Amino acid sequence: MENTVVKIENLVKRYGELVALDHFSLEIKEGEIFGLLGPNGSGKTTTINCLLSLLSFDKGNIEIFGKKMTPVSYDIKKDIGIIMQNVVVSDELTVRENIDYFCGLYIKDKDERRKCVDDAIKFVGLEDFVKFYPKKLSGGLLRRLNIACGIAHKPKLIILDEPTVAVDPQSRNRILEGIQELNRNGATIIYTSHYMEEVEQICTRIAIMDKGRKIAEGTKDELKRMIKNTETITIEALGLEDGVVAEMRSLPHVYEVRYDGKLLIILCSGGKHNLIRALDVLQKRELGFGRVYTELPTLNEVFLEITGKALRDKEE
């Protein structure tokens, strides 16, 4: 389990003036579902493209399966499955023909290939659509076809670049479960996304990137331990006086309190019973309040604390 599958060292990639990857390093072990999390434009796709030798880079070193990766490393490429960010299929081929085409780029033997294609169709659940042309598929089904094309040849390393963009929740869950199943069957997974919930849900280890740099790395618990925030308490309460807010601020473990006249947000760092203490303050003064809830930190808080900005814009 401890074999290194992918090793990226000090990767630098420039597009003219723009530094897309800035001394980026990464090590991925066999059997991991490795999440590459970062906002749009942070360099995830560029990393993948460099990893696959599709792009040349200015500096750095890339090894896959312990061997140096080059554009002609066909012995490495045969064990990699790639699901690109944009759906790459041929509109002129049916679902089945598409999977067969991409599988055929790796597997020459016809019988073996037929079996692989059947497996892939079953795996993504497109049995009822084998004769369909891609134009007739919904966004979610199209994504699943894209995945089937990438995994049909049973690769050891599977790279998925934002496979759930523009996908309905049902297809999304199916895709995420599928990825976990592939992993259980022995494949190492690299998964890029700007949806932190997904990454949190399935990834065993996560690297967060921003502006071409890796800003944090670890399991999701490790990442959350890196930051001050351990609990965020939200209380609906109208027209609180400044004194109340000030008292909240002086409670132990509380390091920040925000209030906009309706919602009281209390950020805590460590400690237990933070919620009880906060509600005590209100009860003591016989102040009413509406809904109350507390949240453990998400990767968004991690990202927010390290970069000072939200992982993604509100409207997304």
Added chain:
Amino acid sequence: MQVFKLFMKVLKKNIFTSMIYIIVFIAISIPMAKSASTEKTFKDTSLKIVVFDEDGTDASRALAGFIGKKHKLKTLENDKDTIMQALYFQSVDYVLTINEGYGEKLLSDDTSALFSTYHMHDSYATVMVSQLLDTYVSAVRAYSAGGAELTDACEMASDAVLQQAEVTIARSKGSENFSESTAAHFRYLSYILVSVIINALCPVLLKLNKKEFRFRTNCSCIKPTSYTVQLFTGSAVFIGALWLALMVVSVVQNGGMFSGIAWYAVLNTFIYTIICTAISLLICSFDPSDNVVNLLTQIIGLGSSFLCGVFIPQSMLGSGVLAAAKFLPAYWYVKVVEMLSGAEVFDGSKLAVYLLIEAGFAAALLMMSLVVNRIRYTSAAIKLPTLRKEAQQ
């Protein structure tokens, strides 16, 4: 083979509009074959010539008589508009005015301005009649210089030249293997070739050469050169099959297997097919959208056909148009067809030059597409996606 098979499948889905071109072409071309046989031989041996004798001497009458022996003499009102109209509708082929003083000039050494003529420029008729007149005049002068009376000299010249003219016509007899309707068929064929090839080949090459598709393929075990070779093979098979099919249609249209000079027409279409392929490759190297490809098919297909005399005989196009058309390959293609059909005097070395010019166009277009590809791959290929991204925002 994977990529080759994909090429064929994608081609199959994109060939529908091209089939329409070909079906319309067959529907127009084959029925024309029936009316083919009669017209040509007549036109070769006898032209319709109008002679205005302004000299009125024995010598000029002898000349008119001489022409009458070989060709059909027609009468026409001596009025520029009437003459032009008659020439345009081909009710006469050549209008000759024997200028005043013709007889005297024959005896002196002055052979300038013996005649004024009206004709379609560069037509076979023109060349033949001018040649005939030249030989006749030299013969008369030679005989009279030899001491013969002018009237005798005219008679002797007439006999001698008529024999020679027989030979001239015998030499261009090859055009019997190439009727006027076959010529029309081959001219129209150039329009079909350029339209069908651009229309069918470009979408396929564009799809399979799209950056994402190539990226995705480059992740696999297929070598990029193998990919390119398979695309090339696919294109070659398609082009070859198309050409063969159209040649079969041409044989049917011709009413039998080609013979004699008609084989030059076959060679001509083959070279032109390569030119069309090169044009398609050049278009593809700019990575245009489907709409642009459609538009270019129309512009290149119709535009060069009208400019270069595919739909209208070259002899009816203005000299300005023809001068510009020389820079288009279709012009040289049509010129070969015209020469084979006898609209221009057959000359093997000239024909070779035309064919070589076409081959030159093919080579130049191929080079250009290579250069454009090279430039786009090294610089613009990196910038283009961002430009598109910006355009979307």
